[in-house]
């Protein structure tokens with residue numbers, strides 16, 4: 001089964017989906033929506049948003065977290081234990097909400113002059129508190145559970161922007177996860193494939 005992932009030419013909400021697909025060995029291809037065609041295409045989407053994925057039978061899944069969870073289940077990255085499943089859902093929702101607090105206001109709705117000040121506030125005030133809560137819950141090997149899960153990959157994506165590097169470097173368990181994923185053959189292969197979107201957003 002090959003899925004088609006419809007999204008903009010961005011990492012954004014598409015990237016956790018791609019990462020979970022890569023690590024879960026789910027086959028997919030990107031369907032990039034050109035910005036000048038978006039308003040026309042938007043009318044034909046269920047909720048007026050991307051990303052969505054379509055499988056070969058025409059089955060469509062909207063909502064990025066639902067897509068991530070679907071791929072995680074299919075790719076063996078969703079925990080087996082009931083409580084762990086719920087905790088993983090909790091982390092992915094929290095990470096997704098936290099991302100919203102900076103992606104749109106900083107990356108898309110700030111002037112060039114405002115960005116450094118907003119990033120400074122984020123990395124010095126908001127991010128340390130949030131990533132301390134995460135660091136406390138990670139295992140010594142940098143995972144939320146006993147093996148790599150979709151929640152770890154979602155965390156990897158959330159902590160990836162360059163400006164968060166100082167925050168990551170001060171948290172050894174998180175740093176371990178980042179290094180594990182960056183240095184894995186799966187990630188290296190993905191990065192050199194045509195599925196990888198080379199964008200800083």
Ligand SMILES: N[C@@H](CCC(=O)N[C@@H](CS)C(=O)NCC(=O)O)C(=O)O
Pocket residue numbers: 012013042048049050051062063064065
């Ligand atoms: N809750 C949705 C949010 C989707 C969303 O906000 N998508 C944005 C791109 S990241 C979008 O479609 N923007 C264009 C628009 O709303 O017209 C999800 O997680 O998939």
